[in-house]
Structures are given as C-alpha cells and as structure tokens.
Amino acid sequence: MPAELLSLVSELEANINQVVVGKPEVVRKCLVALLAGEHILLEDVPGVGKTLVGKALARSVSGHFCRLQFTPDLLPSDIVGSNIFNSKTNEFVFHSGPIFSNIVIADEINRSSPRTQSALLEAMSDRQVSIDGDTHNLPRPFMVIATQNPFEFEGTYPLPESQLDRFLMRISMGYPDRAAERTILESHRIGEPVEELSPVVTCDQIAQLQDSVRKIEVSETISEYLLDIIDGTRTSDDLEVGASTRAGLSLFRAAQSHALLDGREYVVPDDVKHLAVSVLAHRVIPKGFLHAGQREAVESMVGRIVEEISIPV
Template sequence: MGETGDTSLSVAHLLDRLFANVGTVFLGKPEIVRLTVAALLADGHVLLEDVPGVGKTLLAKSLARSLGCRFRRIQFTPDLLPSDLIGVTLYREHNGEFVFQPGPLFTEVLLADEINRATPRTQSALLEAMNERQVTVDGVTHRLGPPFLVIATQNPYEFEGTFLLPESQLDRFLLRLRIGYHDRATERAILHQHRSGEPGEDLPAVLTAEQVRHLQAVTRAVQVEHDIVEYILDIVEATRQHREIILGASTRAALALYRAAQAWAVIHQRDYVIPDDVQRLAVPVLAHRLILRSSTGVSATTAETLVQQILRTLPVPS
C-alpha cells in the first residue's frame, strides 16, 4: 500500500498502530474494531445494535482518542429536539447580530447513544448530516468533517419508550454490527482492567485527522475489477427477487457494499478487492436495509440468514 503524504509511515503501519492502540482498551473483539475502522475508511457510519454493557461507548471513545479527533456523546431521549443536536441561532443584543451556536453534532466522532429513544423528527435531523456531511441552519450551510463518523447504538430487545428507525435512517448506516458477550477470559481481563477506573482516559492519539483523510483517499483508489462489480450487483439483485424479502437492497446499498469492500481490502493490505471482501461485508452492509415479508420490521437474525443464503447460491468470480 502507499505512503502517507507527510510522513514515511505506510498505510499498513498506520492501521497497525490504530488497531493496537484501541486494542489496549477495547479487549477481545478485534474483528469489531476492524469493521468499525472499515466504516471510517469508507467514510460511512456504524449502527451498534446490542444489549447494554458490552462496550459500545468504550469502543467509540477509544477510537476517537486514537484518532486525535473531537468526540461527543449524545444521549437520545424522547424529549430531545433537533436543535439540541444541530444548535441554535442566538441574537446578541449588545451588537445586534445573530450568531449560530453549534450543537454537539459539530464534532468528528459522534456517539448517538440509544438513538431509537428519540422521536422520528429528531432522528431525521441526523439525515442531512450523515449523508451530506453538512448542516443547514437559517439558509446557511455548515460543513462537517472530514472525518465525520457517527456511531449509533440501540438495544434490539427493549421496545418500551422507543421508536423504530425509519428505513431512510437505517439506509444511512454503512454497517450494522453486534459486539456480543465476551468470553470468560476476556471478561476476567476486563474486570482487572477496570479496577482503578474506566480505562482509556489517557489513551494517546496515534493518527491525525490529516492521516485519516489520507487513508480515506487511499480507500477510494482501491481497484474493483469488473467481475467484482458484477458480483456485487448480483447479490443486490438477488435480495430484490427473494420471495421472503418485500424491499430489497437499493442502489445506495450496492454502493455501500462497494465502498466497504474497498476499505476491507485496505485493512488487509491490498489495493484491489477480492470476492472474500464482498462476502465478509455483505451481511453487515445489507441485512439492516431489507424489509422482510414475515414481519413488520427487520429481524436481524433472519435478515442476516437470508443474505448468507443468497451468498451460498450465487457463483463466485474467480
């Protein structure tokens, strides 16, 4: 892989430093770290759908500190307003001017905690920010990032006082991931690690925002051969024709799988995509975008099973 613009460190070296640094705090789930970084490289966002207490906040914090980026956490609640995210325009009486006061959305890594507890109106306030990397207030457009990474969380097993994320909102997340419970050895290490307080408060930054932007540029330049493109389109088309799926993957979903596969190639020190990259990312990229015939919402397990089934039935390019 290529070199960074202002240093002699290779892309592989930069990523190794990032993974090692996050791994000193977020224990036992290196694949989840790699997938979250893949979303960052592909300039996408992550939805962590899991039970409380498995390390979602710790993952977001440790990644933000490792990148040397600004980090904000927003606790989503039913009374949260769009202005609480975006900010407000205030009138300064002493000089007779209106001044925009930015909200917590103006950061580089944002943790939207329990996003499904906010009303659809507030959830939709994230749409422009997540998709366009900008916010418009009183006719004035304010740019966000780069980098700009949203890591949102929701508990799939608790429904009281929650609002389902609309399909348009789910479609803005590049990946949906589940951390899962840790094994016994890892939980033992976590207990020891937390004896003197929450780890990672002094975690050093190992990358700069400029280096993150360079890694994103390297990702966009990864070669995707014609056969791989056709393979991605075959997978997407198969979701639209499956009898158990009412609404299949969109063109945006195909583009998301394309970009995620590029990022996975970079993480594995390649400047070209192979079928394994597409297969590994197909489930976390596509499953949350499907609407199934058997339920009003998307069952994560069932949707993932259907995508895996599609992968097994399609011919793989050589």
C-alpha cells in the first residue's frame, strides 16, 4: 500500500480529533465507515457532539457537504430534488437536491415522516436516486452521517429495520470524561473550533483509499470466524431475527477498513471482534419487546455471542 495513502489516513484522523475531544474511538469508527464507502448512525442524548463529529469529518474532506435538519414537514423532494417545468424551453429540468453531496449530515433523522426517511433508502444502498423514471447517480465518495436521540419519542418516527440495515454501524457517543470536558470548555471560549478546520484530503484521495480497502487480504480462517459470529446471532436463544447476509458483508468490509486504518494489508481476528457489536447490534431483533432506550441490552446480547465464538489462532 502506498505510504502516502497511509499518511493521508493518519492526517485525516488527527485533523478530526483536534475538535472531537476525548472520542478517538468514535472518530475511528466513523473513518471505518467512510473508507468502507458506507454510512453511520450516531445515537445519543442531545449536546454530546453528534453533529460536531459529522461536521468535523465533512470539513476535513475537500468535497461538497450539506446538513439536513429533519423535521416532520420535510418532503422527499426537499432531499433528492425534483423536475421543474421551464416555460422558455417547454421542458422539465431536473434540479438536484442537497443529497447530491459527498457527505450528508442528516440531523435528527427520526423526526421526519417514514415517507421522507425512505427517500434516503435508494441513495444509501445504490448511490443513486430515481425521479419520474429517470435515474441520477450520486457523487463519489458519498456518505450519510445521521443523528438521532433514542430517548425522545414525542413527534418522532422510529427508523424501520430496512433503513437501519443501510447503516454500517450505530454508535453511541457517551459523555466525555472530566479532563476532555475541561479541554472542550477552554477550546470553545472564543468560538467554534470546527469552523476553523481545513480540508486535508480530496475526494479523489478518499476514492483511492476506498479502492485500497477492497484489496485488503482476508484469509479463509478469518472469513470462517466472521461467519461463525453471524451464525451465532441466528441460533441465539435471545434473538428473534439474526444478522442478515448484508450484515455479514458489512462486517467483512468494516474489518478490511479497520485493518487499513491500522496500516495493515491483512485482516486479523481483532478487527472483526472489535467492530462486531457496532455493525450487528442494530440489525438484529431480540425476542420479546425491548424499549428503544434499552439499546445497551441488545448490544450486550450480541457481545456475549461474540465472546462465545472461539478466536482463530
């Protein structure tokens, strides 16, 4: 792997960690999703830096990014665009929406109606949108960073399983420790540090890194280990629905991306184990009814399954 590409990865990660203080693991997982060409769902209470992570990542890449504030009255056309009649030419002209960006921050995604949420489905899975029978390709790279508050239900619409399945990982931010919070207070004394961030990589360089991820070697032993975890979710007594084939592919790609971030050209078992809960927990359905606020319970179930699988030597 070219040394300059590895240097870019380190520079990108360091640039984001300048403003996202005390959350290196969250930043690392967001970069895993970016290099895997996938999307991320940041979930936690308001005010812990979910949007900040998205803005820091977007500002570190010299592409086009937008922030969409999801509200109950947001329409699908407000996201993907629409055909507008041009009276001078007597033709309909397509006007692209904000989804035609390299990085899209979908803030409070669960506040919009299911119809509007579904407008993202085709974009996230196929990197294209279809309007009035015409297909329009989205730029590369393309990434959706969505945020939501899992503890607030007034005026919200929970994401359906098909929508959740399009996110590579669901990540909880958590509160920063005291030292990190002190640093945050000091750094925000005179302004917003994220506004001062400059791009460190181009879209073409991100595309090269994404291509490099696909070349990361995954041995047959590692693949079997990954499949053992997937099968474990399907046979678990705690889960009604286990991980899908798409979930297995997502974990495979995430492990490759994590290996690249560590500067390796091959995947090791720890890559798979480290990411398994974040990649799989939001894709499985537990037996009985669990309140959405009990996300930790589902993650604990998946974590136990992962621990029970023997790590290949």
